[in-house]
Amino acid sequence: MSSMIYESDLSARGRIVAAALGLFAAGGFRATTVRAIAAEAGVSAGLVVHHFGSKEGLRRECDERVLRFIVEKGESDAPAEVLAGAANPFGPYLARMLYETGSSTDALFDALLATARDAVELGIKSGTMRKSDDVDAQAAALVTLGVAPFFLAHQLARWAGGDALGGISRIAEPIADIYARGLLLGQSRGGAGQ
Amino acid sequence: MSSMIYESDLSARGRIVAAALGLFAAGGFRATTVRAIAAEAGVSAGLVVHHFGSKEGLRRECDERVLRFIVEKGESDAPAEVLAGAANPFGPYLARMLYETGSSTDALFDALLATARDAVELGIKSGTMRKSDDVDAQAAALVTLGVAPFFLAHQLARWAGGDALGGISRIAEPIADIYARGLLLGQSRGGAGQ
DNA sequence: TAGGATACTGAACATGAGTTCAATGATCTA
DNA sequence: TAGATCATTGAACTCATGTTCAGTATCCTA
Numbered sequence A, B: 001m002s003s004m005i006y007e008s009d010l011s012a013r014g015r016i017v018a019a020a021l022g023l024f025a026a027g028g029f030r031a032t033t034v035r036a037i038a039a040e041a042g043v044s045a046g047l048v049v050h051h052f053g054s055k056e057g058l059r060r061e062c063d064e065r066v067l068r069f070i071v072e073k074g075e076s077d078a079p080a081e082v083l084a085g086a087a088n089p090f091g092p093y094l095a096r097m098l099y100e101t102g103s104s105t106d107a108l109f110d111a112l113l114a115t116a117r118d119a120v121e122l123g124i125k126s127g128t129m130r131k132s133d134d135v136d137a138q139a140a141a142l143v144t145l146g147v148a149p150f151f152l153a154h155q156l157a158r159w160a161g162g163d164a165l166g167g168i169s170r171i172a173e174p175i176a177d178i179y180a181r182g183l184l185l186g187q188s189r190g191g192a193g194q
Numbered sequence C: 001t002a003g004g005a006t007a008c009t010g011a012a013c014a015t016g017a018g019t020t021c022a023a024t025g026a027t028c029t030a
Numbered sequence D: 001t002a003g004a005t006c007a008t009t010g011a012a013c014t015c016a017t018g019t020t021c022a023g024t025a026t027c028c029t030a
Helices: A012-027 A034-041 A045-052 A055-076 A079-099 A103-126 A135-151 A153-159 A164-181 B012-027 B034-041 B045-052 B055-076 B079-099 B103-126 B135-151 B153-159 B164-181
Strands: none
Touching (some): A012 A055, A012 A079, A034 A045, A034 A055, A055 A079, A055 A103, A079 A103, A135 A164, A135 B079, A135 B135, A135 B153, A135 B164, A153 B103, A153 B135, A164 B135, B012 B055, B012 B079, B103 B135, B153 B164
């Protein structure tokens, strides 16, 4: 639908990847048919499998493309920037793909985790982030909460009156507030579990 | 797989619902086949459609069952208890079903939202929760963050060394900490967006 | 007990979707 | 330019899966 992420036009192979990236993000891997991808890219279904071996192969290519984006960005930018930059264009894709398990997606999650861990360590060291007993767990929590809105994109869109981006941006403020100041008041430290 | 949620044994109809509840929670709606449900319940595939009309009908039944659980519990217990009680046995199911859009699932999300809103209002009134400009958005954020760990159950399980519950419980602590005290330090109020 | 409704099965049917394949067109190379 | 490699298509194949259906057993009711 309309403009696709990455590459402006390019070869048929490039168009297929772009179409897959968009359709996977919109509807998930399983729900997206090879024929739909082919149609979106303006090619035949046979060509898709010719280039990528199988639908799963195409998924691997897409995953690697997103992974490379994160890794390369991680070599130059600050971890927090990387996470924000990955969530921005690839948020829906990441949510869909991390949900529907697939071997190639594991690397994606690990990359996000590593980046988040860097961000947490840097944040603690520089004093902008609260110190934690379990840095790994904190990083995992960060990733989990970070992609959460994209999981519920459909429901949030309905809640916000049909606008997909509107729902996510509307809950962004209270979420940011929770990050900044917490949600619960009172001195009780225990009992908040579960 | 072993003991199922709700109803101990019961009729074939009850076993089908129990099996569906479990398999939908484990693998999602689309990925779960009618034959798998039938096998789990020890009946034929034909019986499933005989009782529920279609796979979609069975889903509706499951959704309504979970919805009823939440609503009924909401009439007696405190909202916060309801949310915790719903997340406990039905967390994986809710995550899967809210993700894969279906008309009957909309009611589920709305019920969660309403309950969360009650919880927020009560929390603010009783002084245990920070006041918010947009109570609805805060409720939506609460639901979103609440089910988030279940979306990533698979990845978190891998991260925690294969144990599904282990992963979720391990990030529960940093998440609870974020709720209690926030994550970010410093006086800057802006710039945390995105 | 007779009869109908309901529960239930196993096989068959229809369809959607991933994949294969032979054939054609395009492009590059010696 | 001739041959070869690659890109591309459209139809056909295969398989999984939701659904239908005719038939059988079980149970309730009058």
